[in-house]
Every structure is written in structure tokens, then in C-alpha cells.
Amino acid sequence: MTPGQIALRALIVGFIVSFAIITGFAYTTLLERKVLARLQHRVGPNRAGYIPLPRRGGGPERKLLAGFLQPAADAVKLFFKEDMTPGKVDRITYTLAPMITVMPAIILLAVIPWAGEITIFGAEFTPYFAIAPGLNVAVLFLLAITSISVYGVVLAGWASNSKYAILGGIRASAQMISYELALGLTVLIPIMLADSMNLGDIVAAQANGWFVFRQPLAAIVFFIGMMAELQRAPFDLLEAEQELSAGFNVEYSGMRFGMFFMAEYMKMIIFSAIIVVLFFGGYRGPFVDQLPGLGFLYMILKIIFFLFMMIWIRASFPRFRYDQLMGLGWKRLLPISVFNFIIVAVFIVLQEEGVFDSLLKLLGVG
Amino acid sequence: MENNPVLIEYLPIAVLIGIALFFAVLLPVLSLNLGPKPKENARSKMIPYESGIVAIGEAQRRLPVKFYRIAVLFILFDVDIILLVPWAVTFRKLGLYGLAVMGIFMVLFILGDIWVWKKGILEWE
Numbered sequence: 467m468t469p470g471q472i473a474l475r476a477l478i479v480g481f482i483v484s485f486a487i488i489t490g491f492a493y494t495t496l497l498e499r500k501v502l503a504r505l506q507h508r509v510g511p512n513r514a515g516y517i518p519l520p521r522r523g524g525g526p527e528r529k530l531l532a533g534f535l536q537p538a539a540d541a542v543k544l545f546f547k548e549d550m551t552p553g554k555v556d557r558i559t560y561t562l563a564p565m566i567t568v569m570p571a572i573i574l575l576a577v578i579p580w581a582g583e584i585t586i587f588g589a590e591f592t593p594y595f596a597i598a599p600g601l602n603v604a605v606l607f608l609l610a611i612t613s614i615s616v617y618g619v620v621l622a623g624w625a626s627n628s629k630y631a632i633l634g635g636i637r638a639s640a641q642m643i644s645y646e647l648a649l650g651l652t653v654l655i656p657i658m659l660a661d662s663m664n665l666g667d668i669v670a671a672q673a674n675g676w677f678v679f680r681q682p683l684a685a686i687v688f689f690i691g692m693m694a695e696l697q698r699a700p701f702d703l704l705e706a707e708q709e710l711s712a713g714f715n716v717e718y719s720g721m722r723f724g725m726f727f728m729a730e731y732m733k734m735i736i737f738s739a740i741i742v743v744l745f746f747g748g749y750r751g752p753f754v755d756q757l758p759g760l761g762f763l764y765m766i767l768k769i770i771f772f773l774f775m776m777i778w779i780r781a782s783f784p785r786f787r788y789d790q791l792m793g794l795g796w797k798r799l800l801p802i803s804v805f806n807f808i809i810v811a812v813f814i815v816l817q818e819e820g821v822f823d824s825l826l827k828l829l830g831v832g
Numbered sequence: 833m834e835n836n837p838v839l840i841e842y843l844p845i846a847v848l849i850g851i852a853l854f855f856a857v858l859l860p861v862l863s864l865n866l867g868p869k870p871k872e873n874a875r876s877k878m879i880p881y882e883s884g885i886v887a888i889g890e891a892q893r894r895l896p897v898k899f900y901r902i903a904v905l906f907i908l909f910d911v912d913i914i915l916l917v918p919w920a921v922t923f924r925k926l927g928l929y930g931l932a933v934m935g936i937f938m939v940l941f942i943l944g945d946i947w948v949w950k951k952g953i954l955e956w957e
Contacts, residue, residue: 469840469843472840472843472844473843473844473847475844476843476844476847476848477847477851480844480847480848480851481851484851484852484855488855544863545862545863545866545867546866546867546868547863547867548867548868548869548870549860549863549864549867550870550874550877550878552877552878552879552880552881553878553879554878554879554880554891561860564856564859564860565853565856565857565860568852568855568856568859569849569852569853569856570852572848572851572852572855572856573845573848573849573852575848576844576845576848597844597845597847597848598841598842598843598844598845598848600840600841601841601842601845602841605917606917607845624892626880626891627880627890627891627892628880628881628882628887628891629880629882629887629891630881630882631891632891632892632895636895636899639899639903640899640902640903643902643903643906643910644902644906646906646910647906647909647910647913650910650913650914651913651916654913654916654917654920657917657920657921658920658923661921661924662921663917663921711881711883716881717880717881720863720864720867721859721860721862721863722859722860722863724859724863725856725859725860728859788956789955789956789957792902792954792956793954793956796905796954797949797954800909800945801945804938804941804942804945807916808938811920811923811931811934812931814923814924815923815924815927815928815930815931818924818927819927819928
């Protein structure tokens, strides 16, 4: 293909995937509110948009899909709210911060493989379906872009010129960079097992067994690090309501406030996709080789599973204290991931060099 | 560019950055234009929010040094980890020699970690 065709394809697929992820963000908020409500014996949002069902006898009113238009109502409300800039803020940084937060969340979409090799309307996607399928440093790209979103949070906190916002921003940055170490070390393990940094190759290497079964510890550390990176409960120190009222976004209003939430929920979806790709077989599943379109379905089901897990954890665990949070990151997860990395590296090299074979021969087994 | 396959791989990412910029500009512009305009005399709205109490002093003041310590440590360790990434891709080809070299590096890494720990830099009081 010529560069022009590649750019056009990227433009079309990029817009479709971005709109899909923005819709996904809207419905993740609804999923979170509904699931949290159910876990707390409430009903959750049920007024905006429902299909009325006929009453059974003299029973109560029955609704189908109660609340499925709630995200649309929220979006309209956010757009039509007064979007004001407080007086003491640093105007340029204040305007740029929500943009810097949202952009990495969309750029991260580039390398995620959504399905196997398929053809849509004559456009072939090989070796797998993604916006930038050929990138061979995909894992490094993910780490790099993830780090950029720290800037958005810090700059939002600093530019707001409010004590709550600054404390929230500085807390968030220290937390994110602490857990990024464990995250960066754990990401190396799928790379080593698959012998490639290309996410498609990593998925293909899991055809005979997901990496979570070979490296459960790495998957657990990645999941914890991912939740800390996403600022999800129990790691949502930056927006501890009792201490900071709302954290770094306290001075924002209107859709610029909504953009921080948009980035958070979009990154929830994308990080679920990343953990699925790295440890849970990506788009692979039964019969996926016969019917490549099925890969989409598997991928989305696995992502929804992880979203549900994160919401469930939020409902179940209390928030960390800040010293506990730092202790967990630096004194537990970092050593665990360092030693896990060393053990995996030593075992793979010894196996490749045939040391185990000769040992078994020496023992008279092989 | 047509003869450079590496650059072509990055072309979709450049396009996606454009799309991200489009959304990042569109949302604030829509929000600023659709919502009601703030009134000129709304002075109490313009002061920093501090739960209804009038703010004392500036907010952008000096911060505890422990946050900077964490940032410096992060840079040190993160550079180490980035150095491991290319090794993790090629370590099967490097074999025992690569393992030995990286072993020396990891020993230094762990010694540094232990030193930091023993110094009490990781304590958060």
C-alpha cells in the first residue's frame, strides 16, 4: 500500500475506534454506577431511558434496560454547564491540562490488536487488526504514552492554584511514577516469553496457553500496578474525598471537568485491553482461527470482565493510607517484580542452552 | 518515505495523534461555547475553592522534599528498566554471555535498591 492509503486507512479506523472508545467510556460509567449500586443493595440510575413493561397484576412498575440513556444525559449536562475559569489560575496551563490528559488515552489505542487477520470491505488487516499493526516496539510505546498522562494530572493540579488541587496533583504524580516501575518490569515478562515486543506476536505466542498460567505472579503484579496507574480504588489517593474534596480537578467545571473523567475511564478500558493482550490471550479463544471476526467478541468480553473486576474491587476494599501505598509500591511490588524477572530470565536462558536437558541426562531420566 | 518501512509503521500513529488533538480541542471549545457565560461580577466564584473558607496565602508554595526524592529515585530506576527492554527482546540470542552481563547489572541494581532501603529513603513518615 502507498503511504496515502495507509494514512487514509488509519484515519477511518482511528475515527471509528475513537468513537467506539468514547461510547465505551460513557457506558463504562453506567456499568460502574449500576454494578456499584447492585453491590450496595441499591438500584442505581433508572430514570433516563427505559422500556416500560406491562404490569404483572397489581405489581410494581416494571422497567427494561432502566437507565440506558443516563450517559447521554450526563454528557448533555456537562456540555451545557457553565464552564468558568477561576481567577487565580495559570490560564495557559489550565487550558492545556485536560487536553494533555485526554490525548494519551486516545493515542494508546494505536497499537492494541482488536482481532486477528481480517478483511473489511476489501481492506486487509495483516497480521492483525489494529490502527498501527506494524509497530514492533508496541510495548515500549504503551509505556511511553502512559507516562505522558502524568503530566496532565500534575499540570492540572499546579495550574489550578488551589491547595486541594496541588496536593492531589503531587500525590497522584508520586503514586503513578512509583507504580510505573513495577509495571515496567512486569511488562518485560510477556516480552521475554513471546520473544517479541509486537503485541500481535505476543498474542500469537499465547495460542498454546495464556501467559497468566505460566506467570500468574506477573499478571497479579501487573493488575495491581495498573489499578494504581489508573488511580482506581483502593489507590484513588488523589481524589480522597474526605481529605482533598476532589483532588486535582477541583477547580474545573463543565466538559473540561468531564475530560478528566473521560481520560480515566478510557484508560480503564485500554489498560483492560492491555492486560488481556499481555496475559489473557488477547483476541484468542475457541474457533477464532476459523472465524476471525469472533476475536472482537472475545476481546470485548475479556475487557468487560476486567472492568467488572475493577468496579468490584472498588466496592470491596477501603482506600490505602499514603505511606501504605508507597510501601506497597517500593517495598513489595518492585522487589517482587525484580526477582520474578531474574528468575524468568535465568530459567529461559538455561533452557535454551540445554542445561536442563544435560542435567536430566546426568540423573538418568531423559 | 515510501522507501522507509520504519517511518510507514509510524504513519498511523501520527494520524491518530491528529485525531486525539481534534477531540482534545473540540471538547473544550464545545463546552466553552454551549454553556452559559460566567457573570462579570461573580467574584466569590473566582476565588480558589477551599470548602467555603477564605484561602490563606498562596497555594503554589514549596512542597515536602519527599516527593522530589521519589521523583529522583524513579528516574534512576526507570532508566535501569528501560535498559532491560532491548535485552529482554534479544536475550535468547545472547545466551549465557548476555545473562552474565545482565547479571552484573542486576546485582548493581539490587545493591542500589538495598542501599536506598537501608538509608530509610523509602520510609514515608
